[in-house]
Amino acid sequence: MSLIALTSPGDAPGVTTSGFALALTWPERVLLAECSPGGGRLLRGYFQCHTPPDHGLWNLGLAAVHGPDIALRALWEQTLPLDEQRERLLLPGLNDPFVAVQLTAATWEVLAQTFTELPFTVLADVGPIVPELPFPVLRSSDLVLVVMRPTLAQVAAARSRLARLRQALGPSVPVGLCLIGDRPYTAGEVRAQLGDFAIVLKLPFDQRAAQVLSEGPDSERARRRIEAGLLLRQAGAVGRAAHRFATAQRRALHGVPGSVVEDSRP
Structure with missing residues (x-):
């Protein structure tokens, strides 16, 4: 259906938490794939390792050595x-x-092909922008979303990294922006520093909900509270906007549309 990669400038802006929130509220069937070379976080975080630890990317990578089928x-x-x-x-x-170095570019190519052939959306959390990024996954994406806070530190970190990312991807892969919170700088001010984006989306800065999604709920009440809270409501709107964009991108055979700014507030 479509492949959307999520990355960040680093300094823990919440890309994994944002990807998890999007997956929980996505408008159709979805796969959240933890593809960061730095390792997965959701099993030891939200699920507190209660789910089987032997599933995942490493075993899929071993299978990918034998081809996409x-x-x-x-x-x-x-x-x-x-x-x-x-x-x-x-x-x-x-x-x-440390085993990330054993996932070769050829392996990532097969994994990217596998993701793009699925009949539903794949959200690939590739972690921060670093030289070890799985670039075949990003180059196969219909949209690459840079998730960041609108702060001076994040903008400063993003400036050179984003330039490297755009250079590596070329003009055929649209790069979008997903801002967490709206202070101290506005989306327009961030764009003035970092250049234009194919789409601009916004998530609220909800530290309590983000902590639950990152570390797991300590009670059923906490789980219900975040399910009804602002972060997941806003994530649903962001997901619908990103889904529309990525679907249109794939239907246009990866042609690059004009810039779109969506205020994804409910």
Whole structure:
């Protein structure tokens, strides 16, 4: 269906938490794939390692060595459901980030092909912008979303990294911006420093909800509270906007549309 990669300038702006929130509220079936070379976080964070730790990206990468057909068949054995209907799936990331160097560019190419051939959206959390990024996944994406806070530190970190990212991807892959919070700088001020983006989306800065999504709920009440809270409501609107953009991008055979700014508030 479509492939959307999520990355960040670093300094823990919440890209994994944002990707998780998007997956939980995505408007159709979705796979959240933890593809960061730095390793996965959701099993040891939100799920507190209660789910089986032997599923995930590493085993899928081993299967991908034998080609895309084998990888596609192996994918279903490596995913975990995020809901009872299995409409929201998780591909857990690496348990040991030191094995990331063994995932070669050829392996990432097969994984990218596997993701793009699925009949639903894949959200690939590739972690911060670093030289070890799985660039084949990003180059195959219909949209690359840079998730960041609108702060001086984040803008300063993003300036050179974003330039490198755009250079590596070329003009055929649209780069969007997802801002967490609206202070101290506005989206317009961030764009003035970092250049234009294909789409601009906004998530609220909700530290309590983000902590629950990052570390797991300590009670059923906490889980219900975030399900009804602002972050997930806003994530639903952001997901719908990103889904529309990525779908149109794929239908246009990866032609680059004009800039779109969406105020994704409910």
